[in-house]
Amino acid sequence: MLNKKIETICNRQIDREGYSSNLYLAMASWAETKGFPGIAEWLYRQSDEERMHMLKFIKYVNERGGKAIIPAMKKPQPDYPGIEEMFKEVLKHEEFITSSINEIVELTLAEKDYSTYSFLQWFVNEQIEEESSVRAVLDKLHLVGKNNMYIFDRDIVSLRASESPGE
Ligand code: FEO
Numbered sequence: 625m626l627n628k629k630i631e632t633i634c635n636r637q638i639d640r641e642g643y644s645s646n647l648y649l650a651m652a653s654w655a656e657t658k659g660f661p662g663i664a665e666w667l668y669r670q671s672d673e674e675r676m677h678m679l680k681f682i683k684y685v686n687e688r689g690g691k692a693i694i695p696a697m698k699k700p701q702p703d704y705p706g707i708e709e710m711f712k713e714v715l716k717h718e719e720f721i722t723s724s725i726n727e728i729v730e731l732t733l734a735e736k737d738y739s740t741y742s743f744l745q746w747f748v749n750e751q752i753e754e755e756s757s758v759r760a761v762l763d764k765l766h767l768v769g770k771n772n773m774y775i776f777d778r779d780i781v782s783l784r785a786s787e788s789p790g791e
Contacts, residue, residue, distance in 0.1 A: 630737050631690040633728050638681045639695040640724055645674035647717060650700035651710055662777040663707060666761075670714075677747070684743055707773065708765050715758045722751040757783065 626634070652667035682692040704710040725747045732741040761783060768776045 626685065626688040626690040626740070627735055627737065629731060630728075630735060630740055631685060633731055634681055634685050634690070634740070635693045637724060637728060638678055638685070638692060640721060641674050641678035641681060642695045643698050643700075644717065644721060645671045645678060646697055647700040648674060648714070650702060651704065651714070654702065654704055655707070655710070660707065660773070660777045662779070662781045666780050666783065677750070680746075684740075688739070707776075708762070711758060711762050711765060715755065715762065718751065718754050718758055722755060725751055 648667045648671035652664045652671060655667060656664035682694070685692040704713070725744060729741065729744050729748065732738070732744065761780065764779070764783070765776060768779075
């Protein structure tokens with residue numbers, strides 16, 4: 625049975641993963657309307673992954689005798705100043721999610737909840753993958769420069785949005 629503190633912080637993460645999914649959906653839609661189908665596809669896939677992360681938490685909380693709370697949809701900003709600025713924001717958001725996961729890990733240790741600690745290891749590894757895949761996108765963006773966005777948009781499709789260990 626999950627203790628109340630762990631249940632509450634897992635519900636906070638359900639909200640954050642759900643928002644991540646929404647945020648990348650907004651970015652995907654924006655990129656699509658700007659004529660970048662490859663970037664849009666990368667972001668649509670990323671949005672799906674975030675929904676899957678949210679579901680993992682929902683199922684875990686319910687399985688352990690807690691009650692998962694389904695969050696309201698927060699509206700992400702609909703427009704972005706440019707592709708590079710948008711991906712910088714993706715990286716900043718993933719760094720925030722990593723610190724959020726780390727806070728749950730710390731709480732599980734303080735509360736001696738080793739089952740949740742073990743459940744979280746998948747997310748710890750996933751965050752390493754996600755941050756590194758966004759850094760790879762930003763590196764590639766720097767290489768191609770602003771004049772070759774067509775090539776970047778074509779190539780990003782082959783850069784996996786993120787490898788999900790165990791999926
Ligand atoms: Fe589910 Fe990108 O963190």
